[in-house]
Amino acid sequence: MKTCPRHPALNSWGDHDRDNPFPLFAEVRSAAPVHEVRLADGHPAWLVVGHDEAKAALNDPRLSKDMHAALAHSGEVVAEGLPGPAFARHMLAVDPPHHTRLRRLAMPAFTPKRVAALEPRIRSIVDDLLAALAARGADEPVDLVAGFAFPLPFTVICELLGIPEPDRADLGRWFADLLAPYAGPQPPARAVAASDGIVGYLTALLDRKRAEPGVDLVTDLVVAAERDGALTEQELLSTIFQLVVAGHDTTTSLIGNGTVALLRHPAQRDALVADPGLMPRAIEECLRWDAPVPHSTFRYTTEEVRIGDVVIPAFAQVIVSLAAANRDPARFRDPESFDIHRTDGGHLALGHGIHFCLGAPLARMEARIALTALHTRFPAMRLAVDPSQLHWDHGDGLVLRGLGQLPVVLGAPSVNFSTHHSATCITGSRRCSG
Numbered sequence: 001m002k003t004c005p006r007h008p009a010l011n012s013w014g015d016h017d018r019d020n021p022f023p024l025f026a027e028v029r030s031a032a033p034v035h036e037v038r039l040a041d042g043h044p045a046w047l048v049v050g051h052d053e054a055k056a057a058l059n060d061p062r063l064s065k066d067m068h069a070a071l072a073h074s075g076e077v078v079a080e081g082l083p084g085p086a087f088a089r090h091m092l093a094v095d096p097p098h099h100t101r102l103r104r105l106a107m108p109a110f111t112p113k114r115v116a117a118l119e120p121r122i123r124s125i126v127d128d129l130l131a132a133l134a135a136r137g138a139d140e141p142v143d144l145v146a147g148f149a150f151p152l153p154f155t156v157i158c159e160l161l162g163i164p165e166p167d168r169a170d171l172g173r174w175f176a177d178l179l180a181p182y183a184g185p186q187p188p189a190r191a192v193a194a195s196d197g198i199v200g201y202l203t204a205l206l207d208r209k210r211a212e213p214g215v216d217l218v219t220d221l222v223v224a225a226e227r228d229g230a231l232t233e234q235e236l237l238s239t240i241f242q243l244v245v246a247g248h249d250t251t252t253s254l255i256g257n258g259t260v261a262l263l264r265h266p267a268q269r270d271a272l273v274a275d276p277g278l279m280p281r282a283i284e285e286c287l288r289w290d291a292p293v294p295h296s297t298f299r300y301t302t303e304e305v306r307i308g309d310v311v312i313p314a315f316a317q318v319i320v321s322l323a324a325a326n327r328d329p330a331r332f333r334d335p336e337s338f339d340i341h342r343t344d345g346g347h348l349a350l351g352h353g354i355h356f357c358l359g360a361p362l363a364r365m366e367a368r369i370a371l372t373a374l375h376t377r378f379p380a381m382r383l384a385v386d387p388s389q390l391h392w393d394h395g396d397g398l399v400l401r402g403l404g405q406l407p408v409v410l411g412a413p414s415v416n417f418s419t420h421h422s423a424t425c426i427t428g429s430r431r432c433s434g
């Protein structure tokens with residue numbers, strides 16, 4: 001196997017220690033900001049780990065997101081992952097002008113103003129989930145991923161899109177199976193079945209929205225497609241698929257990874273409980289310190305591109321380690337320390353450039369409401385297992401990094417749970433029937 005000439009020990013990337021990859025990231029970054037590597041699946045790629053170089057790469061229009069266009073010239077065949085080509089044409093898989101067009105169509109749902117209007121409903125979902133967990137007893141271990149960190153963002157994105165409540169359990173299970181990591185070149189039968197389920201479900205959902213329009217983002221996109229041909233059927237399906245994935249898995253990991261970071265730094269957690277006004281800054285530190293998306297999605301050079309002092313050849317795959325860049329000592333003071341009072345911003349956990357996270361205002365608000373409610377209501381919360389038993393085994397570990405389970409003991413609540421319940425769904429309609 002070919003080794004990286006700038007770091008001979010680094011002959012493959014992506015098969016690192018999932019529970020604590022940070023020492024390796026630091027070692028590789030201190031050797032050089034850009035490396036030629038071989039991915040765990042055998043494909044060659046260029047890996048960017050320095051902060052300045054990562055920003056430059058994410059901002060460079062010669063790094064294309066359109067795998068098919070970029071690699072058509074090279075003859076390189078890259079395996080099409082699940083769920084396949086029908087869902088592979090969303091804004092994160094294309095370049096301008098298609099990117100601009102697709103992003104604009106979804107953008108109105110994610111403006112700070114539209115997102116702020118969702119706050120009461122998100123608070124209500126948080127209240128209900130925490131009440132259900134607390135009902136299981138102050139001293140009973142509960143899984144915070146299954147009971148809180150996953151259902152909150154999943155419910156929010158389903159309501160925004162107009163996915164009816166009775167359909168969500170199947171859909172949630174399929175996405176969990178689809179995003180579960182696997183060894184070897186072929187996805188397991190479970191992932192293939194999940195992929196088929198999602199393709200069939202979302203295709204049928206479009207037909208339902210055409211027949212019975214709702215007050216939701218899927219209806220808006222269907223109307224745009226029918227009214228002025230603003231997007232094709234493939235783009236419509238791909239966009240909805242990408243919004244479901246991007247809209248829940250990442251935020252689940254932010255709530256989980258952030259909670260672990262806080263529980264491991266009790267003095268900072270106490271400060272936060274005493275002054276929840278510190279939460280927005282604490283969330284930025286959680287994003288920097290343990291990025292839910294540790295690496296960008298792939299990019300492809302359309303010509304020779306110099307990044308830092310390295311010239312990457314044309315038609316090469318490039319992957320940017322957001323997590324490594326987020327701990328670059330050239331950018332952050334004492335970067336390996338978790339510090340919710342940190343004032344040196346500029347982390348790349350939400351990306352950079354034209355593909356900067358569209359859902360950032362929503363993710364930040366969900367995390368603020370969720371983490372504030374969780375930690376202020378349960379100030380005595382603690383891990384139910386030794387930290388060494390926590391495993392970041394959800395997601396592929398490269399583009400998605402999250403805990404499979406987060407067992408905690410909530411302890412006695414500090415105040416009574418809110419009894420506020422809202423019968424309306426996130427888009428303002430009385431029932432989320434789609």
Ligand code: HEM
Pocket residue numbers: 091092093103157242243246247248250251254291292293295296297298322348349350351352354355356357358359360362363
């Ligand atoms: C903590 C939660 C989140 C994190 C860490 C996160 C992270 C990211 C990152 C790193 C990118 C850029 C990927 C790249 O350039 O390769 C991205 C793009 C994107 N994210 Fe997020 N995301 C989060 C939540 C959300 C939510 C809640 C939504 C939507 C409901 C969302 C929708 C998107 C979309 C649509 C893009 C593609 C934007 C484009 O291509 O122009 N994300 N996200």
